[in-house]
Amino acid sequence: MISIIIPVLNEEVYVTKLIRHLQDCSSLDLVKEVLVVDGGSTDGTIEKCQDLGIKVLKGEKGRAKQMNLGASYATGSILYFLHVDTFPPFQFDAIIKNALRHDTEAGCFRMKFDSANSFLRLFSWFTRINHRICRGGDQSLFITKSLFEKSGGFNEDYIIYEDNEFIGRLYKGTKFRVLPYHVKTSARKYEKIGALKLQYYFGMIHLRKFLGAGPNELYQYYQRKILAKV
Structure with a gap:
């Protein structure tokens, strides 16, 4: 079973879109829970989640802290960390579960931007390469809970770069897979x-x-x- 963990801060528009996308693209028998971890939103983020029946955890601001908090509450044997403006592929839950059956403990998807910009299309092409320099949090991250706990989770000293730092450690100690399916992430920045x-x-x-x-x-x-x- 998969626990989806989404760190948020003032994301009332995107969190609604993402939760509905997850409901449309997953199987109820594989996703155990969706945990939204709020870092102090002052907009309607929490209310939007509650209206959709999603559990909201309140924690300190900082994505590493928020994701670690979500992991500590998660009851699934698989953790799936997802940015609020990243949308996974159809049946992502079944794809992840299947990948973890084949000598894999952690991995991510390839990535596309929601933009026709030629440079961003070129940049996203490199996410298919299985090297740590081509990794980032926007590609999402799935990992067995046992490996997450064994590895110590995200380093909370990092306010940014927390995904890269953690994935870099995973590359050193486990077989990391990049699955041949794409998440679509926002090009807003x-x-x-x-x-x-x-x-x-x-x-x-x-x-x-x-x-x-x-x-x-x-x-x-x-x-x-x-x-x-x-």
């Missing part, structure tokens, strides 16, 4: 900042991490270059 510019900033974050930058330095760069513009 790229549309606001500019596709080339934003991807350059993300590339610099990867480079700074490779050169030894810690969580605080990465977040300060993100604040200056990205957060201030969205």
Whole structure:
């Protein structure tokens, strides 16, 4: 059984779209629960979830903290971490369960943007490559609960880059699979900042991490270059 964990903060529009998408694209006998973990929303996010019958956990702001909290409450043997603006493929639950039957403990999907931008289409093509440099949270992440607990979960020191840091650890210790199906994720940040510019900033974050930058330095760069513009 799968526990879907969705961290949110002021996402009343997207959370409604995603929950309805999950209900339309999954089997009731495979998804045990959907856990929305709120980091202090001041809009109608919580009310929208409750109206749709979804359990909402309230925690501290910070995606790593929120996802760890969701995992601690999850009762399924498979955890599926999903960004609120990422929509998984049809029958994603059956696809994940089937993948975990074949010597796999963790993995993700390929990714497409909800945009016709040529650069973003090229960038998303690289998500089919099974290398840690091509990974990111927008591709979603499925993992057995036992491996999640064994690996220590997300590092809460990271306000950003938490997905990459965790997946990087998984690559070192387990067989990680990239499934040949696509999630579709929002290009809203790229549309606001500019596709080339934003991807350059993300590339610099990867480079700074490779050169030894810690969580605080990465977040300060993100604040200056990205957060201030969205």
